[in-house]
Amino acid sequence: MELGKSLSATVLLILCMTSSANGGNILVWYTEASHWINMKPVLETLIDRGHQVTVLTPSVSLFMKTNEPSRFRYEPFNVSFSLETIEAFMEEFLQFSIYEMNQMSYLQIYIRFMDMMKTNVQVSLKYLDGGNYDLLLADPIYPGSDLTAEILGIPLIFSLRFSIANNWERLCGQLPAPPSFVPAAMSKLTDKMNFSERVWNFVFYILQDIVLDNVFWKELDKYYSEVKGTPTSACEMMSTADIWLMRTYWDFDFPRPFLPNFKFVGGIHCRPAKPLPEDMEEFVQSSGNDGIVVFTLGSMVKNITTERANMIASALAQIPQKVLWRYRGEKPKTLGANTRISDWIPQNDLLGHPKTRAFITHGGTNGIYEAIYHGVPMVGIPMFADQPENLSHMKSKGAAVIVDFNSMKTEDLRDAVNTVINEKSSKIDNENAMRLSSMHRDRPMSARDEAVFWIEFTMRNKGAKHLRVQAHELTWYQYHSLDVLGFVITVVLLLILLSIKTCKYCFRMCCNRKRKTKAE
Amino acid sequence: MELGKSLSATVLLILCMTSSANGGNILVWYTEASHWINMKPVLETLIDRGHQVTVLTPSVSLFMKTNEPSRFRYEPFNVSFSLETIEAFMEEFLQFSIYEMNQMSYLQIYIRFMDMMKTNVQVSLKYLDGGNYDLLLADPIYPGSDLTAEILGIPLIFSLRFSIANNWERLCGQLPAPPSFVPAAMSKLTDKMNFSERVWNFVFYILQDIVLDNVFWKELDKYYSEVKGTPTSACEMMSTADIWLMRTYWDFDFPRPFLPNFKFVGGIHCRPAKPLPEDMEEFVQSSGNDGIVVFTLGSMVKNITTERANMIASALAQIPQKVLWRYRGEKPKTLGANTRISDWIPQNDLLGHPKTRAFITHGGTNGIYEAIYHGVPMVGIPMFADQPENLSHMKSKGAAVIVDFNSMKTEDLRDAVNTVINEKSSKIDNENAMRLSSMHRDRPMSARDEAVFWIEFTMRNKGAKHLRVQAHELTWYQYHSLDVLGFVITVVLLLILLSIKTCKYCFRMCCNRKRKTKAE
Structure with missing residues (x-):
């Protein structure tokens, strides 16, 4: 007690921030796609700070590659399906999402996906036994982490973009969401709602709660009860999370009420641009004062129909900028001389390049955050999941124009690009994108540092129950x-x-x- | 735009935190007593960081002394009452509060006080004209700051402990407060309420809202409307504040929902202990293993009745610790050899001394925060205003025992001191005090740094409307x-x-x- 007292608060804080007193042993729940991409920078930082990071990894995964060189310790577990099954399922899912958009069926797909991916928690516990972990870090998109944390008797931290209508955050996390000014996630509404929009928002919350209750929770309760051997509420298990790291901030989301254990750390993966490869830099510099446009439909969409590809290529051929398009399909016939397609592009480095004038994006959270970070206005072509929602946020903040993938014509895409680059109005202005960038950077602590702080805090204090x-x-x-x-x-x-x-x-x-x- | 992009986020953040790009010109609204004591450390830090701080000061004040050497620029304005009037009023107020405790009449006293202290905003504006301020920083306990900020066209930041039943924060600041788990300020309830407590809390909110609406707001609306010359809602004016710096944190307050523009910076003034004066250190060291007890009833209470003083002195004489008692009255006849009384004590340095075992306090927020910071358990003797409320928080967190000033007997005080020093139970334990200290220190940023960050942020961005x-x-x-x-x-x-x-x-x-x- 006497020693503790004489340590000054400042010294204590600096100590807390610059080194981890003793390296912790962190278990990471398996995840997939952009969720995994987003989790990695935090895990890298945790390893830099002397912690051991063990990632629970299914034997079959699209994005978690245990055979690639990595500083993580992988804890693989066998799943009962093959890579082909999951690839075929993903293809079917994208086909459905992009060309037959229908929100209600999303849930059925998610349930099927979850069913396929459900870890047998009892089996994974066998693998984990004796690991002596200090914390479980999980994206709750795959269920079971809360149950595992309880069985292992260790604190739990969630990293989450959102759930549909914020059902998990509201009902299990107790996050307040008055429907009068907090738009339900996936409703595509903003915080400024007229009467009919408020009615829709109100009904949307209720309907989603009813659907999720009858489909998602009922199913999960059954699964959890089986594993535990006693009747168990999955939502109550979810509510045990010590900290919820939400992957947004007020640059992206609308200001809303929240709780002491909800930390808004949007933009965890953002970082300054690195120099481009020589030939790419040459191409970019050749754009002169017009600058360049960066274009990608994300890591999931590898192919689109020839008709759509030709339409897009012909629109891009009509803009004065040079275009770098990440595209893995066959070279479109209408491709202009100003457009270069490639399998992969250094997206963040391009968005941070001084010559970049606009970003054509499918609207994934990670990509949008890179654009916010670098202050680049967007043309949104939402494809599936949270993408329409994300882009409607950017549109309402005057930093994006949205076009519809299926119905857009050459002139729509061309005009959209010209608008975000040249227009100066309250609706769209690249000054708005710069303002979002300034909001994003101007906070007490970077998103990654804040996430790492709360992870280490929870380990130091063996939980964060005083924030509950x-x-x-x-x-x-x-x-x-x-x-x-x-x-x-x-x-x-x-x-x-x-x-x-x-x-x-x-x-x-x-x-x-x-x-x-x-x-x- | 190109230059802005190439600056890395890290460099930008470090720049933001270590220097103020250009020193701002900050206007500080007048305040009094502990409110002023609490404001000063932030203002000192702002001056250290190159800002100019101008404090609007009434010609008559108990605590704001313009003739003392200071780094603040004072902007005095004449008030129509003398120092004697305000001293007599304060004496009457304390007499009433301590010996005739009656909550409903508090409001009447506050209204009278406010009436007396109301600045003629038009007059003060004349003084402020041409000051070219970047921000107004105010404790809203004295009205008029919001109106002045609007007339001057500058951003506004509030620094506030709370209002009765959080009426201002809820109705003007839109702070959510579900009565089922957020106890109304001044209700002396905790966040764990049974049915009858929840009924009382619910009714307390409603009653206070009705009373404040009919007495406080009606009066203030009239005053604001007069000054502005058009019908004006004072609550709407209050709602224009960009940031609310709340002087609590989850070490002191119960976790509750809040908003992006509410920042919990409790313990702004806390700092490590400095060495004691030589003779005092000698006295402290002479306590041996028993250690010392620090005792003060705060800066407002200078005198108590001889009967109470004798009772207290005789209780203190019966404990094995040495006692340092800040007391300005006549030396009590029953004073023990272990107790030393003096006009003034270096409270923070004593609380941070390794020999300190307990703190007997009236329960002002500032004193409680120093005890939390240094991990010292408390014996509370609440006198007036928020003190009973503050101490009930500490009691519910197992770091304080409360005794009643008017009814306590020698053995009550003696036993209370012995209990907080020696008992090890869930109800009271000096381990709990150490836990609060750890919670207080273990946050991403010190309270003062966080307050300064948001003040500078609001100046840099000419407001903080995106957090609203x-x-x-x-x-x-x-x-x-x-x-x-x-x-x-x-x-x-x-x-x-x-x-x-x-x-x-x-x-x-x-x-x-x-x-x-x-x-x-």
């Missing part, structure tokens, strides 16, 4: 004070009734006396 | 979606009615046909 609101201990009617309201209204009504009765009684007594007096 | 929730633009029934709920219920009822009517019609048609068939 008491709302977790209330039923829904207690939370909304409905029992209290009922009681207060009853008491008030009884008091009114009592005063009316008393008045009536007094009045009658009074009248009787008068009558008696008259009679006498 | 849209709830500000909604009426109360829109906020709670009552109009939407009404609409949805109406539609559902109409649909039910329509289906019943349709069924009835079909049924009748069907029956008629049958009858017809039978008749035929």
Whole structure:
């Protein structure tokens, strides 16, 4: 106690920030695609700071490659399907999402996907036994991490973009979301809603809750109960998370109420641009004052139809900028001399290049955050999942124009690119993109440092229960004070009734006396 | 744009944190007592960082002394009352608060005080004219700062402990406060409430809102409307604040929902202990293993009755520790050899001394935060204002025992001191005090650095409107979606009615046909 006291707060803080007292042993739940891409920079930083990082990895994965050189310790577990199955499923999913967009069916696909990916927690526990982990870090998109953390008796941190209508954050994390100004995730609404939009938002929350309750939670409760051997609520298990690292910030999301254990660390992976390969730099410099446009549809979409590819190529041929297009399909016939296609592009380095004028993007969170970080305005071609939602945020902040992949014509795409580069209005202006960049950078601590701080904090303190609101201990009617309201209204009504009765009684007594007096 | 892009985020952040690009010109609204004590460390830091700080100061003040050497530029303005008036008023206020505790009358006293202290904003504006300020920093306890910021056209930052039932934060700042788990400030409740406590909390919010609306806001609206010359809502003016710096944190307050522009910077003034004066250090060292107890009733209470002083002195004489008591009254007859009284004590340096075992305190926020910072358990003797509330927080966190100033007997105080020093239970334990200290220190940034960051941020960005929730633009029934709920219920009822009517019609048609068939 005496020693503790004489340490100054400043020294303590510096110590906390520059070194980890003793390297922790962190277990990372498996994930996939952009979720894994986003998780890696934090894990790299944790290793730099002396922690050991063990990644639970399915034997079959599209993005988690245990055979590539890496500083992570992989803990593989066998899954019952082949790489071909998952690739075929993904292809089917993209085909469905891009060409037959239909939101309600998303859930069915997700359920199927989850079913396929469900780890047998009991099996993974066998692998994990004796690992002596200090913390489990998980993107809750794949279920089971909360259950595993409980069984291992270690703290749990979630890293999450969002769930549909924020169902998980609201119902399990107790994140408040008044439907009057907090648009439900995936509703494509903004925080400025007129009456009919508020009605839609309100109904959207309710409908999604009903659907998720009947499809997602019911299914998961059954699975969790099986593993634990007692009736278990999966949402209650999710609510045990110590910290929720949300992958947005107020540059991207709309300001909203939140809780002490929700940390907004959007842009974790953002970093300054590195120099380009020589031939690419040459190509970029050849664009002169017009500059360049960077174009990618993300890591998932590798191919589009020839018709769409030709349409896009012909639009790009009509703009004065040079274009770098990440595209793995056959070379479109209409490709202009100003456009260079390649299998892969150094996206972040290109977006941070001084010559970059616009970013044509499918609207994944990672790509959008790189554009925000470097202050580049966007043309959005949303494909699936959270992409339409993400781009509607950017549009409402005046940093993006959206075109529809299936219905757009050559002139639509061409005009959209010209608009984001040249227009100066409140609706779209590259000054807005620069403003978002400034908002993103101007915060007390970088997103990655903040995420790392809370991960180390949770290990140091063996949890973060003092940041947990008491709302977790209330039923829904207690939370909304409905029992209290009922009681207060009853008491008030009884008091009114009592005063009316008393008045009536007094009045009658009074009248009787008068009558008696008259009679006498 | 090109230059901006090539600056790395890290460099930008370091630049932001270590120097202020150009020194700002900060105007500070006048305040008093502990509010002023708490504001000064931030202002000192702002001056260290190259900003100019101008403090609007009334010609008569108990704590703001313009004639003392200081690095602040004072902007004095004349008030129509003398120092004697304010001293007499304060004496009367303390007498009333300590010996005739009655919460409802607090408000009347506050109104009278405010009336006395109201600056004629028009007059102060005359003084401020041409000051070219970049920001107004104010503790809203004295009204007028928001109006002045609007007239000067500059951003506004509030520094606030709380308002009664968080009326200002909730109704003007849009801070969410579900009565089911967020105890109303001054209710002395914790976040763990049973049914009857939840009823009391619910009713407390409503009653305080009604009282404040009819007494405080009505009065202030009139005053603001007079100054502006048009009907003005003072609450709407208050809602224009860019940032609310709340003087608590989760070591002191209960975790609760909050908003992006509410920053919890409790413990701004906390700093490591400096060595004690030689004779005091000698006295402290003479306590041996028993250690010392630090005792003060705060900067406002200079005197108590002889009877109470004798009772306290005799209790202190019975504990094995040595006691340092800040006391300006006559030396009590029962004073023990272990107790030393003095006009002033270096409170923070004593609380940070390794020999300190307990702190007997009136429960002011500043003192409590110094005890939290140094991990010292407390015996609370609440006197007035927020002190009972503050101490009930400490008690519920297992770091304090509370005794009543008026009714306590010698043995109550003696036992309370012995309990906080020696007991090891969940209710009270000096380990709990150490845990609070660790929570307080273990955050991404010190409270003072965080406050300074947001003040500079607001100057750099000429406001912080992107952290402002849209709830500000909604009426109360829109906020709670009552109009939407009404609409949805109406539609559902109409649909039910329509289906019943349709069924009835079909049924009748069907029956008629049958009858017809039978008749035929």
